[in-house]
Amino acid sequence: MATTVPSFPDFIYGTAWKEDRTPALTELALRMGFRAIDTANQRRHYCEEGVGQGLVEAYQAGLVARADLFLQTKFTYQRGQDHRMPYDPAAALPVQVAQSMAGSLEHLGTDHVDSYVLHGPSSNYDWTGDDTEVWDAMRMERDAGRTRLLGVSNVSLRHLQQMEAVGAELPAFVQNRCYARLGWDRAVRLFCRDHKIIYQGFSLLTANPEVLHHPLIAGLTSDSLTIAAVSPNATPAQVVFSFARSIGIVPLTGTTNAEHMRQDLASREVTLPPETVRAIESLAG
Numbered sequence: 001m002a003t004t005v006p007s008f009p010d011f012i013y014g015t016a017w018k019e020d021r022t023p024a025l026t027e028l029a030l031r032m033g034f035r036a037i038d039t040a041n042q043r044r045h046y047c048e049e050g051v052g053q054g055l056v057e058a059y060q061a062g063l064v065a066r067a068d069l070f071l072q073t074k075f076t077y078q079r080g081q082d083h084r085m086p087y088d089p090a091a092a093l094p095v096q097v098a099q100s101m102a103g104s105l106e107h108l109g110t111d112h113v114d115s116y117v118l119h120g121p122s123s124n125y126d127w128t129g130d131d132t133e134v135w136d137a138m139r140m141e142r143d144a145g146r147t148r149l150l151g152v153s154n155v156s157l158r159h160l161q162q163m164e165a166v167g168a169e170l171p172a173f174v175q176n177r178c179y180a181r182l183g184w185d186r187a188v189r190l191f192c193r194d195h196k197i198i199y200q201g202f203s204l205l206t207a208n209p210e211v212l213h214h215p216l217i218a219g220l221t222s223d224s225l226t227i228a229a230v231s232p233n234a235t236p237a238q239v240v241f242s243f244a245r246s247i248g249i250v251p252l253t254g255t256t257n258a259e260h261m262r263q264d265l266a267s268r269e270v271t272l273p274p275e276t277v278r279a280i281e282s283l284a285g
Helices: 021-031 050-061 093-108 131-141 157-164 186-194 213-218 238-244 258-269 274-281
Strands: 012-014 036-038 070-075 114-119 147-153 171-179 197-202 249-254
Touching: 012 258, 021 050, 021 147, 021 171, 021 258, 036 197, 036 213, 050 093, 050 114, 070 093, 070 131, 093 131, 131 147, 157 186, 186 197, 213 238, 213 274, 238 249, 249 258
Parallel strands: 012 036, 012 249, 036 070, 070 114, 114 147, 147 171, 171 197, 197 249
Antiparallel strands: none
């Protein structure tokens, strides 16, 4: 049996866009060694019930116990849903939050999740009164023991600064898409560092193909003296994930390939010299 995971995972498996493959891929990710699973009660992009089915299969196979896992799900506003909404769209926002959480717990077969994430503020520009109302409702879910931590996804520096300005409790986690050309979301990362917020980065590979094919990365993953000092035969993806950790990012991957899962987890053994980290960070336009 695997050992209990720490409070903050160092790698997360993402289950978006898996559809009917969700149960098998969730079970496979756990079999390969992932212990943190990210999902959402948003049928448009996730099959949260399928995640729960994969968890059951893993439990029955003796791969893990619930205590070994970090389970993270999300509340999504109506604008991010399709017709399969997980709550009464006519209900008040706090009721929607409670109904969404109840559905998530049922889907995942648990009495609590480890992290509950606002799947994006209601406005692309400002932290609004609706966000404050939803955030307060999410805090109630935490205070009732149905989650341990609260996070916000798809959030800007402006959103975070406005949360702070209105006296809102800041999130334990931020989860953002991370573009190299934007400095790997530098402004948000620095806010998170200064406020002791964990930064989760997704699309580290798919959003940055130019980095994966950059001569700097190609040189690091060749049979050169440079890579010999890092990790023999490291892949470009492993270098990117190692780099991400070096600048304070907890990486999230959604690969469907078992070998890539193994390689991604093995990136924890890849250590990049400080000058290499600085060089990769400087690849931003």
